[in-house]
Amino acid sequence: MSVARVACRAQVGLTAPLVEVEVHLGSGLPVFTIVGLAATEVKESKERVRAALANTGFEWPSGRITVNLAPADLPKDGGRFDLAIAIGILVASDQVGRGAEASLKRLEFLGELGLGGELRSVRGALLAARAAAAAGRALVLPAANAREMRLLPQLAAFAAGHLLEVCSHLAGKCELPAARSAAGTAGWSDAQAAVQAAAPQAARPPSLADVCGQSQAKRALLVAAAGGHSLLMIGPPGCGKSMLAQRLPSLLPPLTDAEAIDVAAVASVAGAAGLAGAWPVPRPFRAPHHTASAGAIIGGGAQAQPGEITLAHLGVLFLDEFPEFDRRVLEALREPLESGLVSISRAGLQAEYPARFQLVAAMNPCPCGHLGDRARSCRCRPNTRHASSSSPR
Numbered sequence: 331m332s333v334a335r336v337a338c339r340a341q342v343g344l345t346a347p348l349v350e351v352e353v354h355l356g357s358g359l360p361v362f363t364i365v366g367l368a369a370t371e372v373k374e375s376k377e378r379v380r381a382a383l384a385n386t387g388f389e390w391p392s393g394r395i396t397v398n399l400a401p402a403d404l405p406k407d408g409g410r411f412d413l414a415i416a417i418g419i420l421v422a423s424d425q426v427g428r429g430a431e432a433s434l435k436r437l438e439f440l441g442e443l444g445l446g447g448e449l450r451s452v453r454g455a456l457l458a459a460r461a462a463a464a465a466g467r468a469l470v471l472p473a474a475n476a477r478e479m480r481l482l483p484q485l486a487a488f489a490a491g492h493l494l495e496v497c498s499h500l501a502g503k504c505e506l507p508a509a510r511s512a513a514g515t516a517g518w519s520d521a522q523a524a525v526q527a528a529a530p531q532a533a534r535p536p537s538l539a540d541v542c543g544q545s546q547a548k549r550a551l552l553v554a555a556a557g558g559h560s561l562l563m564i565g566p567p568g569c570g571k572s573m574l575a576q577r578l579p580s581l582l583p584p585l586t587d588a589e590a591i592d593v594a595a596v597a598s599v600a601g602a603a604g605l606a607g608a609w610p611v612p613r614p615f616r617a618p619h620h621t622a623s624a625g626a627i628i629g630g631g632a633q634a635q636p637g638e639i640t641l642a643h644l645g646v647l648f649l650d651e652f653p654e655f656d657r658r659v660l661e662a663l664r665e666p667l668e669s670g671l672v673s674i675s676r677a678g679l680q681a682e683y684p685a686r687f688q689l690v691a692a693m694n695p696c697p698c699g700h701l702g703d704r705a706r707s708c709r710c711r712p713n714t715r716h717a718s719s720s721s722p723r
């Protein structure tokens with residue numbers, strides 16, 4: 331067989347479209363080419379795959395190797411196609427064994443290869459596994475991503491730590507462990523309760539019980555939590571605005587199962603693997619610095635990555651030193667606050683992300699921070715006071 335087809339998944343926004351990795355071995359001068367709108371990182375996968383095959387005892391096929399990532403118009407980035415390319419080359423050159431071609435029809439592969447053949451984690455594994463299951467196939471993913479699968483233990487997914495393990499699974503010699511059992515040390519197979527007991531507990535958010543006094547601010551927080559309102563806190567530095575804001579997530583109800591999957595999917599796509607594996611999934615609390623750019627807050631970059639408002643989806647976005655944020659950043663918050671969605675367009679790529687967050691902002695009443703303070707008097711000039719308290723910048 332000189333053409334092998336291996337299924338893989340790209341990642342666009344919160345979707346994981348199918349990418350078919352076609353590997354053709356032809357005669358001619360020894361050249362290795364990857365075609366199909368591949369980004370630089372994907373082209374670099376040539377070197378990783380070549381080294382991984384050499385270091386695991388496989389033979390590099392002589393002649394011309396062409397790898398096509400179809401559909402060709404879908405932008406592709408990252409090292410997520412490494413494993414599928416390596417498997418494609420091995421199957422096309424008949425190095426895996428009989429039965430591998432039949433197994434390929436039931437499986438999808440996702441993972442970045444190390445030079446020694448070990449599998450490294452990739453972003454968006456949870457969405458890829460869900461999309462693969464919807465297509466009736468099981469996903470083979472790096473063991474480092476297996477923790478994300480605990481939210482959807484019913485999905486068929488296999489966890490592998492090394493290229494050789496994947497090859498022996500394909501050859502039918504040794505079955506890979508299911509991702510849900512690789513995720514925890516024990517107790518993943520049966521009840522959800524056992525799952526929870528085995529998983530490391532997420533750190534509890536700080537609670538309002540730790541706060542002495544501040545009865546007015548506490549009341550405002552309770553009202554904001556009950557009604558889902560946005561909140562602006564104005565007070566001198568050190569009076570506890572950030573401390574109170576951090577306690578808002580503890581007042582909100584726990585995430586439902588569907589919400590937890592949404593939050594984990596966003597964390598998985600953003601590469602926040604620690605958050606994606608936390609159990610129970612905590613409500614997000616994001617506090618970006620006031621120097622953050624519009625792209626960092628709203629989302630952007632060449633691959634239309636999610637921004638802070640999406641990472642705060644179903645949680646709290648806390649903007650400390652509110653007037654110090656760039657005016658364009660604050661204006662850009664209007665639409666997501668109303669619609670709960672943000673769509674980001676980049677060259678050849680549109681992504682839509684959820685952004686239903688609760689906005690909590692804090693600011694000083696004036697640049698020195700002591701306007702209206704009985705203990706210390708304000709030393710600001712009246713015009714700077716006005717600039718700080720009414721319009722940003």
Ligand SMILES: [Zn+2]
Pocket residue numbers: 696697698699700701708709710
């Ligand atoms: Zn002042």
